[in-house]
Amino acid sequence: MTSRDKILSLFRTHPDHYISGQEISRSLKISRAAVWKQVKVLRELGFEIEAKHSQGYRLLTTPDLLLAADIENGLDCQIMGQSVVSFPEVDSTNVQLRRLAEDGALEGTVVVADRQSAGRGRLGRRWESPFGVNLYCSILLRPQIPVQQASQLTFLSAVAVAETLNKVCHMSAKVKWPNDILIDGAKISGLLNEMNAETEQIHFVILGIGINLNMTADQFPDELKYPATSAFLETGETVNRLVFLQELLQCLDRYYSEFLTDGFIPIRRRWENLCNMMNMHVEIEQGHGSICGTVVGLDPEGALRVQLDNGQMERILAGDVTPVDKIDQE
Amino acid sequence: MKLRDLKSLIKLVTDTDITEFNMENQEEKIHIKRGSNQEVIHVSSPVAPVAAATPGAPAQVAPAPATAVAEPVVDDNYDSVSSPMVGTIYRKPSPDADPFVKVGDIVEAGQTLCLVEAMKLFNEIEAEFKCKIIEIVKGDATPVEFGETLFIVEKL
Numbered sequence: 053m054t055s056r057d058k059i060l061s062l063f064r065t066h067p068d069h070y071i072s073g074q075e076i077s078r079s080l081k082i083s084r085a086a087v088w089k090q091v092k093v094l095r096e097l098g099f100e101i102e103a104k105h106s107q108g109y110r111l112l113t114t115p116d117l118l119l120a121a122d123i124e125n126g127l128d129c130q131i132m133g134q135s136v137v138s139f140p141e142v143d144s145t146n147v148q149l150r151r152l153a154e155d156g157a158l159e160g161t162v163v164v165a166d167r168q169s170a171g172r173g174r175l176g177r178r179w180e181s182p183f184g185v186n187l188y189c190s191i192l193l194r195p196q197i198p199v200q201q202a203s204q205l206t207f208l209s210a211v212a213v214a215e216t217l218n219k220v221c222h223m224s225a226k227v228k229w230p231n232d233i234l235i236d237g238a239k240i241s242g243l244l245n246e247m248n249a250e251t252e253q254i255h256f257v258i259l260g261i262g263i264n265l266n267m268t269a270d271q272f273p274d275e276l277k278y279p280a281t282s283a284f285l286e287t288g289e290t291v292n293r294l295v296f297l298q299e300l301l302q303c304l305d306r307y308y309s310e311f312l313t314d315g316f317i318p319i320r321r322r323w324e325n326l327c328n329m330m331n332m333h334v335e336i337e338q339g340h341g342s343i344c345g346t347v348v349g350l351d352p353e354g355a356l357r358v359q360l361d362n363g364q365m366e367r368i369l370a371g372d373v374t375p376v377d378k379i380d381q382e
Numbered sequence: 383m384k385l386r387d388l389k390s391l392i393k394l395v396t397d398t399d400i401t402e403f404n405m406e407n408q409e410e411k412i413h414i415k416r417g418s419n420q421e422v423i424h425v426s427s428p429v430a431p432v433a434a435a436t437p438g439a440p441a442q443v444a445p446a447p448a449t450a451v452a453e454p455v456v457d458d459n460y461d462s463v464s465s466p467m468v469g470t471i472y473r474k475p476s477p478d479a480d481p482f483v484k485v486g487d488i489v490e491a492g493q494t495l496c497l498v499e500a501m502k503l504f505n506e507i508e509a510e511f512k513c514k515i516i517e518i519v520k521g522d523a524t525p526v527e528f529g530e531t532l533f534i535v536e537k538l
Binding site: 202205207230243244250 | 464466467472475477478479502503504505506510523525528
């Protein structure tokens with residue numbers, strides 16, 4: 053935690069109280085001048101801090117920023133958020149977290165930013181990340197599981213994001229295989245997971261999570277591959293980003309702990325309950341052609357199980373799945 | 383050795399001026415000899431695989447242990463880089479970008495060679511040591527198997 057975060061944390065633990073400069077200086081082990089400097093930085097960020105002679109500083113109002121001290125305050129997690137690093141602006145939270153991971157950051161480290169200047173998705177696609185409206189965060193995991201099972205984490209983060217949207221924003225988010233989060237067919241979240249591993253050992257996995265929370269219609273770029281939406285556009289209500297992030301981290305924490313002890317089955321069941329195409333007739337585009345069948349569920353590795361029209365079972369490992377009308381052959 | 387690996391081995395040998403090639407490990411012995419008009423390829427297994435002796439067993443070769451697949455040493459001078467998981471290989475960071483590496487490139491340890499994606503989890507495959515790219519075995523955006531050779535490299 054930075055000095056700024058520690059001061060903020062002091063204010064948070066003493067709501068509506070004056071804290072003297074001397075007290076802050078003593079508890080943070082920094083000079084009075086440094087305290088004054090940090091208070092100035094906080095004010096520049098939009099915090100309203102009253103300074104009263106002989107009594108000290110008091111926090112009056114807080115801007116809508118995602119700050120490490122606020123995220124850690126009251127967070128009920130075993131693993132997630134052990135360390136939280138927040139930035140007003142960053143190139144990409146995945147890039148920053150990767151750097152920290154390579155320097156040995158602990159499992160559960162979270163990087164969050166109010167804006168990304170180079171937010172990205174799959175295969176270098178851009179992820180629109182305007183200031184202060186959405187959630188852009190990355191979470192570091194160091195699971196001791198076989199490399200082959202790491203892609204199961206894709207489903208874990210998809211389930212946690214969809215369930216948190218449903219809980220906090222009272223929506224009915226669905227998952228599309230493997231990890232698109234859709235509201236009535238429009239994309240609300242982008243999840244980009246990156247792994248660093250050798251043949252037999254995972255060094256780390258980064259769960260990158262972007263969720264359109266309070267984005268307005270004019271903030272979406274004109275050219276998008278998929279129809280997109282935000283929680284605000286769907287419900288008409290502004291989402292408290294801090295509350296949302298804490299709920300999301302707590303949900304990820306529960307499911308990750310469960311995954312480490314009980315394996316993939318509970319996540320698989322939850323994912324199937326949220327899936328938008330269970331038992332539906334679909335077409336799967338696979339580059340060299342397409343196949344048709346009925347979605348049966350996930351297999352133990354996360355491949356989509358599809359019963360082809362000729363009755364044969366097929367495991368889908370890649371491809372775009374879209375619902376189609378079944379053509380009656382008889 | 384898988385048929386595919388054997389094919390790449392033959393190709394590697396025939397692409398050079400080598401006329402005779404021998405390789406032996408615990409499982410098999412390979413002898414390739416090239417004359418002016420003839421090519422002799424002989425593969426033998428000193429110990430018959432157990433699966434092959436079972437009546438009615440599928441005729442295909444039983445999968446070799448993971449360690450053996452992961453390290454198909456082609457030549458004393460060459461090493462192979464294999465996929466740690468089933469997925470799709472991407473040789474470029476984005477469809478319009480240049481490939482991470484080309485044949486003949488010299489790469490440093492830790493440099494990215496390609497990405498392997500499995501269900502939206504991207505794994506950057508890095509060079510474990512300084513090496514020269516001898517052969518790129520898999521094409522961009524094609525499926526790869528666990529342990530399948532992606533690159534043949536020469537350790538520098």
